[in-house]
Amino acid sequence: MAKIIDGKQISLDIKNELKEKVAKYKEQGIEITLVVVKVGNDPASAVYVRNKEKACEYVGINSKTLALPEETTEEELLNVVKELNEDKNVNGILVQLPLPKHIDESKVLLTIDSTKDVDGFHPVNVGKMVIGEDTFLPCTPAGIIEMIKRTDIDIEGKECVVIGRSNIVGKPMAMLMLKENATVTIAHSRTKDLKEVTKRADIIVAAIGKAKFVTADYVKEGAVVIDVGMDRDENGKLCGDVDFESVSKVASAITPVPGGVGPMTVTMLLVNCLRSVELNK
Numbered sequence: 001m002a003k004i005i006d007g008k009q010i011s012l013d014i015k016n017e018l019k020e021k022v023a024k025y026k027e028q029g030i031e032i033t034l035v036v037v038k039v040g041n042d043p044a045s046a047v048y049v050r051n052k053e054k055a056c057e058y059v060g061i062n063s064k065t066l067a068l069p070e071e072t073t074e075e076e077l078l079n080v081v082k083e084l085n086e087d088k089n090v091n092g093i094l095v096q097l098p099l100p101k102h103i104d105e106s107k108v109l110l111t112i113d114s115t116k117d118v119d120g121f122h123p124v125n126v127g128k129m130v131i132g133e134d135t136f137l138p139c140t141p142a143g144i145i146e147m148i149k150r151t152d153i154d155i156e157g158k159e160c161v162v163i164g165r166s167n168i169v170g171k172p173m174a175m176l177m178l179k180e181n182a183t184v185t186i187a188h189s190r191t192k193d194l195k196e197v198t199k200r201a202d203i204i205v206a207a208i209g210k211a212k213f214v215t216a217d218y219v220k221e222g223a224v225v226i227d228v229g230m231d232r233d234e235n236g237k238l239c240g241d242v243d244f245e246s247v248s249k250v251a252s253a254i255t256p257v258p259g260g261v262g263p264m265t266v267t268m269l270l271v272n273c274l275r276s277v278e279l280n281k
């Protein structure tokens, strides 16, 4: 049976470390403030935003959520972002995605001040990440690297297959794995013989968005399997992109859903809020 990588526990350890750092800043009179902007009533977004607020509260970061109505125009949202850019008391700005269809997401992300971009989605920060400059790293991939390291799993020289090529997870995940000296493959929906590709992997990162897609026959004996999925199974129960039951019998280590990657993503947002203070000193 595979070792279960306990993302909840690892993120608690990190949050306790961050709590001390935040307290030290407070002693110096430095308060850290994150503003989350949510547009519309997407139920999943509401849960994610609530989790972010709770995590901020735990470590002592001030968090404020601006909940804007579904009908908010692109111009109105851009103006809100610009005001937050100018506000000296705001260290981090996060616009929760997805945005309603009538708003151009890339325009909004480009408008966020790149020095307050705690999601790491601004093209300037994406570029800095690719060339290896110190900046905000996107939370999910950064959290995955951190949880692998804290589980004492070596990445260097390993064959890593990332399934999924989104801007939020797949692409940056590949870059961060490369930075750790893995040999990286990005597989996706048009990949031929996907099983042949994933069976070569020492580390699989599944970010497909399909419930229990990765079954044991995709996985080499002893591989490490990281599950980014947040899906619902046939009974409406929360599950990941990996069929935990079968894969945990062949993998050497695996992340559960829930309690794996999800808590790490939220925790890395807190790391980025602290980084914002450090980068802007």
Ligand code: GUN
Binding pocket: 094, 095, 096, 097, 098, 119, 139, 140, 168, 265
């Ligand atoms: N929607 C789903 N994941 C994320 C995330 O990491 N950041 C933002 N802003 N929106 C999301």
